Amino acid sequence: MLNPVGFWARLGAGLLDGIIIGIPLSIICNIILGESSNSWLTTITDSIYSLVVPLLWTGYTVGKRIVGIRIVKIDGSNVNFWTMFKREIIGWILYSLTFGIGVIVSAFMVGLREDKRAIHDFIAGTYVTSDPPEY
Template sequence: MIKMKKKETDSLTLTSPSHRIIAAMFDLAIIILFSLVFLIPSIAVYVNALLEPNAWTLTATYIVAVLSGGVIALLILLYEVVLPLYWKGQTLGMRFFKMKYVREEGGELSIAPLLISSVTALSLALLTFGLYFLVELFAIAGSDHHRSFADTVSRVYVVDTLD
């Protein structure tokens, strides 16, 4: 049980690491499915560059790869920021497994902590070529508060919900 700083009477139950990890995997599967839609043109351009190698197809491959990567990064940010804003701190995985983000100070969740958390996680994942997620897995499972680095930086907790 954690106690919020401003509302000492409200006590919330932290989500178990296993539920949190499963919900994150559920969210990752959804993001991958949506990302495939944007990767299909990239794959087609890449295959064309392999079949007809020249300067134009090589340039097109780089341009489409950068654009696809940018669109997918934007999709991830929208999924992890906008969706929880409208669903009271929940992504699809969190809603399915009955958990949500709450602010450390209590009160309504705003865009700032969600954006900080998402940008932190995405940046560290890109810089470490995905190893960040493995480290976070151990951080969530091993820490007393079951928080990731991004949660700590953005000052949020993931707690169980009844609805």
């Protein structure tokens, strides 16, 4: 694993994704459904974004691209659908089942571990790196 990325860069990328993608998505879903921004449509659409965009953009989301970090498999290769499914969907289920405690544990793992991997990274066999993709 080369150049693993720690807590602050990952947090920054997540905040940028929330501002650039999440807020407009919530507004659009609110207009479509006339419900609060915590609607089922917002959750599903955000999950699809987190699952599909890294597949199409060599591990980047919009926030990660701005920060200069991306998701890769443990061997450094690009992520595939099954990898992202495990990372995003199964990871989200685990974090939900632990009532958010898993998120807190993951934050400490990214901040304190040498390899900077969170629980969802272990589930999927991924890590976040600052290395650009090899084309």
